[in-house]
Amino acid sequence: MGFFDNQPDIQHIPEGRIEGIAKVTGSGKYAAEYKVNNQCYGVLVGSSVAAGTIKSISLDDAKQVAGVIDILTHQHKPFVPGFADEAKIKEAHFGLPIFYTDKIYFKGQPIAMVIAETLEEATYAASLVSADYTIDKANVDFDKSHPGIAASNTGKERGSLDSWSNVPYVTEAEYTIQNEVHNPMEMHATIAQWTSDDKLKLYDKNQGVNNVQRTFAKLWNIPTGNIEVISEFVGGGFGSGLRVWPHTFATIMAARQVKRPVKLMLTRPQMFLLVGYRPASWQKIKIGADSNGQFAGIWHIAKHSTSVYENFEDGITRITRMVYKFSNLKTESAIVPLNLSAPTWMRGPGDCTGAFAVECAIDELSYQLKQDPVELRLKNLAIEKDPENGKTWSTNFLNEGIQKGATMINWKNRQPVPGQETDGDWKIGYGMAVGMWGAGRGKAGASIKMQRDGTITVRTAMTDIGTGTGTAMQNIAHDFTGISKNNIKVELGNSNLPPAPSQGGSTGLSSISGAVVATCEALKQKLAGYASLQNDVYKDALAKDILLSDTGISYKANFISYASLWEKNNLDLVEAEASSGPGEERQKFSFCSSAAHFCRVRVHSKTGKVKIDKMVCVVDGGKIVNEKAAANQVSGAAAGGIGMALMEEQPVDTRYGSLVGNDLAGYHFAVNADSPIVEVAFINKPDVNINPTGSKGLGEVGIIGSAAAIANAIYNATGKRLRNLPITPDKILQA
Amino acid sequence: MRPFTLSKPSTISQAVSGKNEAVRYIAGGTNLLDLMKKHISEPDALLDVTTLLSDTVQSAPKGIRIGAMVRNSVAASNSDIRSGFPLVAKAILAGASPQIRNMASMGGNLLQRTRCPYFYDITMPCNKRKPGSGCGAKDGENRMSAVVGYSEHCVAVHPSDLCIALAALDASVIVTGKDQKAIAIPFKDFHRLPGSTPEKDNNLPENAIITSIDIPANAFNKNYAYLKVRDRDSYAFALVSVAAALQLDGLRIREARLASGGVAHKPWRWYEAEQFLKGKEATQATFSQAADIVIKEIKPLSNNGFKLPMLKGAIEVALQNCLTA
Numbered sequence A: 001m002g003f004f005d006n007q008p009d010i011q012h013i014p015e016g017r018i019e020g021i022a023k024v025t026g027s028g029k030y031a032a033e034y035k036v037n038n039q040c041y042g043v044l045v046g047s048s049v050a051a052g053t054i055k056s057i058s059l060d061d062a063k064q065v066a067g068v069i070d071i072l073t074h075q076h077k078p079f080v081p082g083f084a085d086e087a088k089i090k091e092a093h094f095g096l097p098i099f100y101t102d103k104i105y106f107k108g109q110p111i112a113m114v115i116a117e118t119l120e121e122a123t124y125a126a127s128l129v130s131a132d133y134t135i136d137k138a139n140v141d142f143d144k145s146h147p148g149i150a151a152s153n154t155g156k157e158r159g160s161l162d163s164w165s166n167v168p169y170v171t172e173a174e175y176t177i178q179n180e181v182h183n184p185m186e187m188h189a190t191i192a193q194w195t196s197d198d199k200l201k202l203y204d205k206n207q208g209v210n211n212v213q214r215t216f217a218k219l220w221n222i223p224t225g226n227i228e229v230i231s232e233f234v235g236g237g238f239g240s241g242l243r244v245w246p247h248t249f250a251t252i253m254a255a256r257q258v259k260r261p262v263k264l265m266l267t268r269p270q271m272f273l274l275v276g277y278r279p280a281s282w283q284k285i286k287i288g289a290d291s292n293g294q295f296a297g298i299w300h301i302a303k304h305s306t307s308v309y310e311n312f313e314d315g316i317t318r319i320t321r322m323v324y325k326f327s328n329l330k331t332e333s334a335i336v337p338l339n340l341s342a343p344t345w346m347r348g349p350g351d352c353t354g355a356f357a358v359e360c361a362i363d364e365l366s367y368q369l370k371q372d373p374v375e376l377r378l379k380n381l382a383i384e385k386d387p388e389n390g391k392t393w394s395t396n397f398l399n400e401g402i403q404k405g406a407t408m409i410n411w412k413n414r415q416p417v418p419g420q421e422t423d424g425d426w427k428i429g430y431g432m433a434v435g436m437w438g439a440g441r442g443k444a445g446a447s448i449k450m451q452r453d454g455t456i457t458v459r460t461a462m463t464d465i466g467t468g469t470g471t472a473m474q475n476i477a478h479d480f481t482g483i484s485k486n487n488i489k490v491e492l493g494n495s496n497l498p499p500a501p502s503q504g505g506s507t508g509l510s511s512i513s514g515a516v517v518a519t520c521e522a523l524k525q526k527l528a529g530y531a532s533l534q535n536d537v538y539k540d541a542l543a544k545d546i547l548l549s550d551t552g553i554s555y556k557a558n559f560i561s562y563a564s565l566w567e568k569n570n571l572d573l574v575e576a577e578a579s580s581g582p583g584e585e586r587q588k589f590s591f592c593s594s595a596a597h598f599c600r601v602r603v604h605s606k607t608g609k610v611k612i613d614k615m616v617c618v619v620d621g622g623k624i625v626n627e628k629a630a631a632n633q634v635s636g637a638a639a640g641g642i643g644m645a646l647m648e649e650q651p652v653d654t655r656y657g658s659l660v661g662n663d664l665a666g667y668h669f670a671v672n673a674d675s676p677i678v679e680v681a682f683i684n685k686p687d688v689n690i691n692p693t694g695s696k697g698l699g700e701v702g703i704i705g706s707a708a709a710i711a712n713a714i715y716n717a718t719g720k721r722l723r724n725l726p727i728t729p730d731k732i733l734q735a
Numbered sequence B: 001m002r003p004f005t006l007s008k009p010s011t012i013s014q015a016v017s018g019k020n021e022a023v024r025y026i027a028g029g030t031n032l033l034d035l036m037k038k039h040i041s042e043p044d045a046l047l048d049v050t051t052l053l054s055d056t057v058q059s060a061p062k063g064i065r066i067g068a069m070v071r072n073s074v075a076a077s078n079s080d081i082r083s084g085f086p087l088v089a090k091a092i093l094a095g096a097s098p099q100i101r102n103m104a105s106m107g108g109n110l111l112q113r114t115r116c117p118y119f120y121d122i123t124m125p126c127n128k129r130k131p132g133s134g135c136g137a138k139d140g141e142n143r144m145s146a147v148v149g150y151s152e153h154c155v156a157v158h159p160s161d162l163c164i165a166l167a168a169l170d171a172s173v174i175v176t177g178k179d180q181k182a183i184a185i186p187f188k189d190f191h192r193l194p195g196s197t198p199e200k201d202n203n204l205p206e207n208a209i210i211t212s213i214d215i216p217a218n219a220f221n222k223n224y225a226y227l228k229v230r231d232r233d234s235y236a237f238a239l240v241s242v243a244a245a246l247q248l249d250g251l252r253i254r255e256a257r258l259a260s261g262g263v264a265h266k267p268w269r270w271y272e273a274e275q276f277l278k279g280k281e282a283t284q285a286t287f288s289q290a291a292d293i294v295i296k297e298i299k300p301l302s303n304n305g306f307k308l309p310m311l312k313g314a315i316e317v318a319l320q321n322c323l324t325a
């Protein structure tokens, strides 16, 4: 009898996702799909003004609606120790002090939460809540505001600006990107249940259960262990679930207030307002080279928007300090507070924005120099050492990635002079750019439960937001134990399981892989301990020499079946737990993942339409644990890059302090029709220093630089240099 | 959404007599439900017409009659429509998504409301939604808005693709009004320009129901094209669209039809350009001149000046595509 006796045989499909069947059949539950006994429903009401103070809130009509249980406002809410006074609120660093302020910082800011027996009743009643405000002047105008805010150094200046003032080739240009919104398919949702006065259970959409747990333990002043967070299935995040948002807090307050479990699912319009976005940015780059194309220096200034109630720093210039050798470098940045909700990390945060400017500027320089942009980059890469700290890169195969990508796209067919290749009304061009991301790793824990029949369950608190983490854990456990994949189950996304960092910043696999390997070894050691009672040779057995199979353990040809091991030792479950994290290697080395992006585009000279003909992405993500899941990550990121380059844009109306539009009919991200099948290749060489599996994260690099590759290809096709994203057909026609 | 009652009239006369200001017909619901969720339409009652109205396509020598309840996806794959009126099928398939087309009815498609983002947000001014509140788009985010036929009160465009083909092919809308009489409204008179009453999208008599759409037999089924320029290649409304159809004698143009979406408050026919094309040779130069005639008519707003070159290009390409269809 195995765990999978009654389950479809998904494990035999090569590289298939362990949760695939559960997802497509709907048996896997996302946060909002749980039903908790006696639950009621919350719906948030947003402010209709963008700045000011609430004078009064009128709840009478809403309270008349059948089924309404209560309505939270800043005048009616439970006591939260972490928000007890102004000082505490400051100290909490939570962001918007929801229901603990009468100030309005942005339009749509939650001012009330209606709690009712059904979602329909709560939704209807919420529409009847209205408020009076003292209205202040709101500012949501990034373009007009950023010139008034001076930038200051981020990171140490290298060399000086003066020293390259006379180089023969200099490109200087400004680049802008509009607000972009994550919009994962699953809307953010929370079910909050106080199981006792100081014990809380949450079904929640997020990218890190332990982070949620810690945040609320502090705010409610209860032990971390009293909070259980369940996020087993997460329908995408792109960074929107990396922090804890006010709506989750509001749901917990509501559950406290009405003493019942409360469920809240954000509406799609609220997804544009309450869970972050990539902030609008303005950048200026000055880059110079000598006549050989050796980079002489770079000056990068970056500004982006933030909210007035909370500062967010995206880190746009980080990538400028990382990829190339610049003996002279100055990076500056500033944030521009606006009456909009707080932005947050969005896939490839900071670097994605920075790479657009830097990689376009290098392309511009290449045309000035009349040098091939591939050659120009290869010449200037900081391939051996991290230019920021002088440490040796543990591994950096960006040069190989660039060369491989150039072959895959047939770069030799590119015309060095723009506008040369045509096909009827279409102009054809090639472009490339690179992306890099610091390969991080956090300390993570895992455990394994083994049954008498030899099946194991590998467990961790880490979430799998669609990245394939669970599948990778199974694959690694298979590689490091020898137990067949069919006999390995995975449990994750629950704070009762061994703690792990959030799934984000391309650190998930790197962090959890070490923990899984350590736990596999702990399991082997534990089994060897039992085995040694039956056979002395096991006394000195080291984990690395022990083999497990579906039926038993062996060491130096001494096989003992699980059945006999269990019987002799009177075992029920064997459990092993271990954790693993970064160590001294971080002192010695720098770590990076990278990607080389290439594309061929067609631009219609009469309609301005851009079609991506071919897109190639070569990624150095260390050892690839599961090629299908990894390629899936990269092609998804590349499609994100197409969206960023060609269509993603959340407009604001500066007159009304408002977003314009808040649905997926109007907010365009790329769909299948916009994307060719992305050709993904991996360097697939292990980074032996980073973790026991040698795999580096690759979730971000697939999007870092891809928008620049597309913009560069559009230039190659048309001779039009478009520095403002997104490059919609109107901009092509008017350039 | 505001609570409402739902009923299913069993005859057209019952439907029409049960209808008043506070009552709406509901067909596929793909537009109406969104409007209700966003509190733009707040009816007391809905009359479900999905089983009441015809869902068949009837072909006759003088033309084709498409039941109001024929789903968009069904119409697009109907063999009579595909052979006799392929422009209609092409236009439908350029719209929305497969899922929406599976639900959307032909009648409902005509009555879908503008996608102007100010119209969809009740915290914003909008004369169409709330007469007298002002037009948010006119001096605001009007990249998608009209370039012809607008007024100071409203600059919205009609979002349908299907309707552009129907306008080009001189369809008529068959409706039954309160007086229980069926009348035919020529397509060109069906939708309105905003003038000072942008709250009115069309001339459907109050409380009347659409029962079918008629398209007269024609010879525009060989040389036709529907070109939709949009920000993304599927599931996006038009920046501009062009329905073009030609009847050719060799290379000579006998008859031409030219209509556009994404330019006006109603499906817009370019009559002057059609007239110009008549009798000319179907060459690039002719098409380019026709496009020049079109763009003479248009007056872009603050943020949609691009529609001028885009329309010129799209018309040239659409006419050219007629030759290879």
Ligand SMILES: Cc1cc2nc3c(=O)[nH]c(=O)nc-3n(C[C@H](O)[C@H](O)[C@H](O)COP(=O)(O)OP(=O)(O)OC[C@H]3O[C@@H](n4cnc5c(N)ncnc54)[C@H](O)[C@@H]3O)c2cc1C
Residues within 6 Å of the ligand: A664, A665, B024, B025, B026, B027, B028, B029, B030, B031, B032, B033, B034, B049, B053, B068, B072, B094, B095, B096, B097, B100, B103, B104, B105, B106, B107, B108, B109, B110, B111, B112, B159, B160, B161, B162, B208, B209, B210, B211, B235, B236, B237, B238
């Ligand atoms: C996200 C999205 C994208 C879309 N993209 C496009 C696109 O690109 N191109 C395009 O053309 N369309 C597009 N559509 C619009 C879609 O085609 C329409 O919503 C659909 O055709 C409406 O038909 P329905 O049957 O669902 O109408 P309903 O929503 O049921 O009704 C719409 C209106 O018509 C009235 N009505 C319905 N039937 C009758 C009748 N027989 N007589 C009188 N009144 C009636 C209703 O009372 C209501 O006022 C899109 C829609 C959505 C939601």
Ligand code: SF4
Residues within 6 Å of the ligand: B114, B116, B117, B118, B119, B125, B126, B127, B128, B129, B134, B135, B136, B137, B138, B145, B153, B154, B155, B156, B198
């Ligand atoms: S263009 Fe028309 S629909 Fe849009 S805001 Fe103005 S009045 Fe409303």
